[in-house]
Each structure stands twice: as structure tokens, then as C-alpha cells.
Amino acid sequence: MSEQNLTSVLKEERVFAPPPPFSLQAGIGSMEQYQALCDEAKQDPEAFWARQAGELLDWIQPWDTVLDWEAPFAKWFEGGKLNLSANCLDRHLANWRRNKAALIWEGEPGDSRTLTYQQLHYEVCRFTNVLKKLGVVKGDRVAIYMPMIPELAIAMLACARMGAVHNIVFGGFSAESLRDRIDDAQAKMVVTADGGWRRGQIVPLKDMVDQAIDGLNCVQQVVMVKRTGQQVAFHPGRDHWWHDIIDCVDANAVPEPLDSEHPLFILYTSGTTGKPKGVVHSTAGYLLGATYSSKLVFDLKDTDTYWCTADIGWITGHSYVVYGLLSNGATTLMYEGAPNYPEADRFWKIIDKHRVSIFYTAPTAIRAFIKWGEKWPLRHDLSSLRLLGTVGEPINPEAWIWYHSVIGKNRCPIVDTWWQTETGAMMIAPLPGATPLKPGTATLPLPGIFPEVVDREGKPVGANEGGYLVITHPWPSMLRTVYGDPERYVQNYWTRYPGLYFTGDGARRDADGYFWIMGRVDDVLNVSGHRLGTMEVESALVSHEAVAEAAVVGKPDEIRGESVVAFVTLESSYTASEELKDTLRQHVVKEIGAIARPEDLIFTDALPKTRSGKIMRRLLRDIAAGKQATGDTSTLEDASILDKLRDA
Numbered sequence: 001m002s003e004q005n006l007t008s009v010l011k012e013e014r015v016f017a018p019p020p021p022f023s024l025q026a027g028i029g030s031m032e033q034y035q036a037l038c039d040e041a042k043q044d045p046e047a048f049w050a051r052q053a054g055e056l057l058d059w060i061q062p063w064d065t066v067l068d069w070e071a072p073f074a075k076w077f078e079g080g081k082l083n084l085s086a087n088c089l090d091r092h093l094a095n096w097r098r099n100k101a102a103l104i105w106e107g108e109p110g111d112s113r114t115l116t117y118q119q120l121h122y123e124v125c126r127f128t129n130v131l132k133k134l135g136v137v138k139g140d141r142v143a144i145y146m147p148m149i150p151e152l153a154i155a156m157l158a159c160a161r162m163g164a165v166h167n168i169v170f171g172g173f174s175a176e177s178l179r180d181r182i183d184d185a186q187a188k189m190v191v192t193a194d195g196g197w198r199r200g201q202i203v204p205l206k207d208m209v210d211q212a213i214d215g216l217n218c219v220q221q222v223v224m225v226k227r228t229g230q231q232v233a234f235h236p237g238r239d240h241w242w243h244d245i246i247d248c249v250d251a252n253a254v255p256e257p258l259d260s261e262h263p264l265f266i267l268y269t270s271g272t273t274g275k276p277k278g279v280v281h282s283t284a285g286y287l288l289g290a291t292y293s294s295k296l297v298f299d300l301k302d303t304d305t306y307w308c309t310a311d312i313g314w315i316t317g318h319s320y321v322v323y324g325l326l327s328n329g330a331t332t333l334m335y336e337g338a339p340n341y342p343e344a345d346r347f348w349k350i351i352d353k354h355r356v357s358i359f360y361t362a363p364t365a366i367r368a369f370i371k372w373g374e375k376w377p378l379r380h381d382l383s384s385l386r387l388l389g390t391v392g393e394p395i396n397p398e399a400w401i402w403y404h405s406v407i408g409k410n411r412c413p414i415v416d417t418w419w420q421t422e423t424g425a426m427m428i429a430p431l432p433g434a435t436p437l438k439p440g441t442a443t444l445p446l447p448g449i450f451p452e453v454v455d456r457e458g459k460p461v462g463a464n465e466g467g468y469l470v471i472t473h474p475w476p477s478m479l480r481t482v483y484g485d486p487e488r489y490v491q492n493y494w495t496r497y498p499g500l501y502f503t504g505d506g507a508r509r510d511a512d513g514y515f516w517i518m519g520r521v522d523d524v525l526n527v528s529g530h531r532l533g534t535m536e537v538e539s540a541l542v543s544h545e546a547v548a549e550a551a552v553v554g555k556p557d558e559i560r561g562e563s564v565v566a567f568v569t570l571e572s573s574y575t576a577s578e579e580l581k582d583t584l585r586q587h588v589v590k591e592i593g594a595i596a597r598p599e600d601l602i603f604t605d606a607l608p609k610t611r612s613g614k615i616m617r618r619l620l621r622d623i624a625a626g627k628q629a630t631g632d633t634s635t636l637e638d639a640s641i642l643d644k645l646r647d648a
């Protein structure tokens with residue numbers, strides 16, 4: 001979105017009050033209760049978070065200081081010691097939850113497994129001992145590149161148990177992307193599988209790992225789960241089958257007492273530069289954010305069967321498939337495959353079969369469901385649902401209404417949750433028993449979170465005025481740094497408005513104080529709810545010998561939100577052809593992954609630039625969207641380029 005578009009035009013007047021039966025049973029059942037929490041937090045944020053940390057988490061040793069804030073570097077609960085896996089597992093073994101389902105898993109081919117808290121604990125302890133046996137020590141990085149199978153959750157909890165730092169890479173990323181992430185984190189081990197199932201096809205994960213780590217010295221061991229059973233290369237001494245090595249260890253693994261600020265994981269995400277950033281999260285603060293928000297926003301009950309459709313390779317899966325749910329003692333469902341395999345009703349079938357009560361998905365998925373048609377959900381009994389959620393991008397009001405009526409039968413509140421990889425946990429979201437909903441807004445901040453909409457100078461703007469979304473106070477689950485690059489952390493998030501965290505999003509606040517997110521204001525795209533830096537795709541394109549220069553912009557897409565459009569100038573020895581277009585598209589898929597594949601690729605003799613050489617993306621965005629390029633073109637170096645591009 002260009003900075004000039006910050007005047008929001010969306011006018012949505014419909015308001016949906018929480019259904020009284022929902023409010024009656026909810027943890028927070030009224031706006032008065034919500035307001036009381038907000039007031040408590042506002043009066044003394046540190047005391048508020050200390051109370052939450054004491055009530056929600058189990059500590060091995062209490063903290064000395066709640067917050068040490070040397071802006072922009074925060075330390076929360078210093079002096080305290082705890083173990084995240086003990087909070088997610090061990091503490092539930094002492095009561096009736098021991099035999100409660102922690103994880104219900106369904107594979108794409110239809111196989112399924114259920115692990116109780118006791119069983120999950122057993123597996124996690126054993127895998128902790130595998131990590132130790134293979135030489136992983138506290139603080140080492142372990143890369144995880146896996147399908148959505150229980151071993152993925154087991155591996156991450158085992159890392160947390162011994163203090164190894166996990167670095168999960170989404171299984172849709174290419175070998176090149178995986179290599180960059182393993183290399184940047186200097187991972188000592190990779191945990192993977194032979195393959196995973198996606199729309200009936202095998203995703204060859206182990207082959208990708210072999211390519212990715214070829215010649216990388218840091219990786220000493222690879223552990224792989226046998227999932228799909230196809231032939232894979234096996235490097236003796238380096239590679240181990242999960243099922244073999246796990247039989248060589250026992251299940252005694254005492255949870256390591258870890259400092260509150262011990263790094264829990266690194267997760268790479270796109271920014272405005274060509275190289276993804278390794279967002280670093282801490283142990284105590286992150287876990288507190290994930291636990292607190294899950295409890296409040298999902299209004300969790302012990303009787304719930306909760307399902308978040310995100311892949312664990314994204315932050316949503318970290319916080320809301322695994323950590324926030326298990327720490328609350330909930331039952332979390334995990335599904336391996338595609339929503340339309342074998343048919344377009346797979347999700348509804350799963351909800352029906354497992355009697356799912358809370359369903360959390362992305363607007364892009366909802367738009368696909370709408371396209372596939374109502375007949376698919378109507379075939380199934382969805383009466384077990386009591387709460388719906390969305391995340392990843394603004395939800396268009398029409399999709400919201402469809403979700404509310406066709407899936408929720410006008411009975412289930414929808415929690416539209418705004419947050420980011422960097423925030424670790426939800427920041428702006430309704431509390432379903434309290435907050436009146438308006439389709440298209442994530443509504444109000446969680447108690448203890450202080451967002452604001454500011455102008456270019458950092459001053460708060462008035463109601464309904466567009467501006468930049470910032471967070472004015474540190475919060476426990478905030479990222480701590482960019483791995484190996486604290487400068488970049490400061491530069492990216494804290495320089496634009498000193499003392500304020502800059503989210504990169506545009507927003508407006510309406511007269512009721514509701515936040516309406518208007519999308520990114522930087523060079524970051526949101527494709528199917530996933531972040532993609534335009535620079536990242538441009539770097540991938542120019543790494544091909546045929547490409548002289550490339551500019552990438554987003555264009556509105558009915559299902560995905562945005563799609564990738566690339567403008568490419570060629571080296572003089574190459575001529576434009578459909579074949580070359582395909583080659584370049586494939587090249588991007590190889591460099592980054594299928595998510596970055598340019599939908600449109602346009603060859604051009606030159607790119608529109610300012611006299612100082614800056615590419616004028618605003619104009620390219622208009623051209624990509626088929627609009628007349630509007631606004632100021634006076635700084636354009638060569639105005640004739642625009643006409644040529646329009647005709648291209």
C-alpha cells in the first residue's frame with residue numbers, strides 16, 4: 001500500500017454483540033470486565049504482567065525484576081528460571097489431564113494419532129535424550145524442516161526442554177531458502193522427514209535437506225522421520241532414522257531450569273531487504289504472551305477441541321498450534337495436508353469427525369471456501385463449533401459475513417486477531433464473550449498491550465484518520481533481537497519513531513477505538529497471509545543470468561489477498577519470450593519457494609525511476625492493478641516508460 005493511500009475508505013456499520021449464552025460461560029463475559037483488566041494494566045503494566053506470569057506459568061525460581069527496559073532492548077522476568085516444556089507437559093501430569101488428549105493428529109491420507117499429555121511427555125523426553133545423545137547442548141540451534149506430523153511438535157518441545165534453540169523452516173520453502181536459514185542460524189542439527197503429503201503428492205523434504213546442507217559445515221547430524229516411505233539418500237554417520245535412534249534412549253529427561261530470557265527459537269520472516277530476518281523469541285515472555293492470549297481470546301475450556309489450520313512453520317503454528325494451547329492444558333488438533341484433498345470438504349469433515357469447537361484459520365482460506373461453494377460445508381455437521389478465528393491479513397467484510405453465517409450459523413463469535421511474527425502473540429483481538437464485533441476489524445487491544453495510530457511525525461492521529469500502527473510500551477512476548485544482527489533490530493523497528501515499536505502496518509482507529517488494519521506500508525507483500533519481501537523476490541530474479549534489473553510489486557488477488565507481479569529488464573544478450581518467463585518463474589520457486597512465484601512477469605526495456613535512481617513502485621503497483629497511474633509523476637526520469645509499460 002502506498003503512503004498516499006492511508007486515507008481509509010472502508011465503511012462498515014454492522015455490529016455483532018456477543019451472543020448472551022456465549023458471554024454467560026466466558027472467562028471474560030462483559031466489556032466491564034475487559035475494561036477493568038485494561039485499567040489494571042494501564043495503571044501499572046509491570047505489576048499486571050507480573051500477576052499474569054505468576055498465575056499462568058510455573059516457575060522453578062521466581063524472578064527478581066519484572067522488566068529491564070533499555071530501549072529498545074527488553075528483558076522480562078530477569079532472575080527467574082522456568083522450563084517451557086514443563087509448563088506445556090509436566091504440570092498437567094499431576095492432575096486429571098494426564099490422560100487428556102494433548103494432540104489429535106490427522107494425516108492427509110486419513111491416518112490419525114492421538115497423544116495424551118502423558119504420551120506426549122514420554123515422546124518429548126525421549127527425543128530430548130536423542131538430541132543430547134547426538135551432541136546437541138544448551139544454546140545450540142536445531143533446524144526443523146518437517147511436515148505437519150506429531151514429531152514436529154515433539155522435536156520443538158524437546159529443544160525447549162533442554163534449552164536448544166529451534167529454527168523451524170516451513171516445508172514449502174525451497175532448498176535454497178532452507179540453506180540460508182540453516183547457515184544464518186549455524187544450526188548443528190536438522191530434523192526432517194523423508195517426505196510429507198500434500199494433495200496426494202510427496203513433498204521430498206529429505207532431498208531438499210541434502211541439497212541445502214551440501215557443503216555447509218555447521219550441520220553435523222540429520223534425524224529423519226519415516227513418513228512417506230520413498231527411497232531417500234542416507235549418509236551414514238550423519239543421518240539417523242528417528243524410529244531407530246529413539247529406541248536407543250530412555251525417557252528420563254529432567255526439564256532444564258532455563259533463564260527467563262533464554263532464547264527459545266529463531267523464526268525467519270521477510271522484511272524490506274533481500275535477506276529474511278531471524279526473529280528471536282525468549283522463553284518466559286514468549287510463553288506468557290502465548291498462554292495469556294490463548295486463554296483470553298479463545299476463551300479456552302477443558303472441554304474444547306481446538307483446531308488452528310496454520311502450519312507450525314509459521315509463527316501462528318508456533319504460538320497457536322503448540323505452545324499457547326499445551327501450556328493451557330488444551331486439546332489441539334493438527335492436520336497434515338491440503339484443505340481440498342481428496343475433496344473440497346476436508347476441513348469440514350475434520351471438524352465433524354473430531355467435534356472441533358474452536359476453529360482458527362486465515363482469510364485467504366475463507367475466500368477459497370467461498371469460491372468452492374457452500375455445498376461443501378453444508379454436507380457436514382458443524383454444530384460442535386462455538387468460536388471461530390482469523391489471522392494473517394485484514395478480512396474483507398463479505399468473507400467475514402460468509403464465515404459467520406455459513407460456518408458459524410450466526411451462533412459463533414469470530415475473533416479477528418492482529419499480530420506479527422515479531423509480536424509473538426496476539427496484540428489486537430476481541431475477547432469473544434465481551435467485545436461487540438464489526439466485520440473487518442481486529443477490534444481492541446488485549447489488556448496490557450498499547451497500540452496507537454500515529455502520523456509521519458509520530459503524533460497520534462484523530463478518530464478515523466489513517467496513520468501508522470505503533471506499539472508504545474514493551475510487552476513480554478516481543479521479539480528480543482534479529483539473530484546475529486542487533487543493529488537491524490534497532491533499524492527495522494525502532495528508528496522510524498524513537499521509543500515506539502513500528503509495526504510496518506497502516507491503520508485507522510474508529511470512534512469506538514477499534515483498530516482497522518489497512519495493510520503494509522513498507523515493501524512487504526501479504527500473499528495468502530504470508531509475508532514476502534519485494535526485495536527478496538527481486539534478489540531471486542536478478543540472481544538469474546538473464547536478468548539485468550527487476551522490480552516486484554503486489555497486485556490485489558481475489559483469493560490470496562495479493563499476488564506477485566514482477567517487472568524485469570533483460571541483459572542485452574537475451575530476448576523476451578514466454579519460455580524465458582517460465583524459466584524465471586521457476587527460478588524464483590527454486591530460490592525461495594512456490595509462495596513467491598510471480599503470477600505476472602512483465603518484460604520491459606526500463607523501469608520507472610526517479611532522477612536519483614529509486615524505482616517508483618507506486619506507479620508499478622498501479623500498472624500491475626490495471627489502473628491509470630495516479631499521483632505525482634513529476635519526479636519520473638523518463639515519462640515515456642509508463643506508456644510503454646501500460647502497453648506491455
Ligand code: PRX
Binds near residue numbers: 315416503
Ligand atoms: O500486515 C499484518 C498482517 O500480517 C502481518 C504479520 O505477518 P506475519 O509476521 O507473517 O504474521 C502473520 C500471523 C500473525 C501484519 O503486520 N496481519 C496479521 N493478522 C492480521 C493482519 N492484518 C489485518 N488483520 C489481521 N488480523
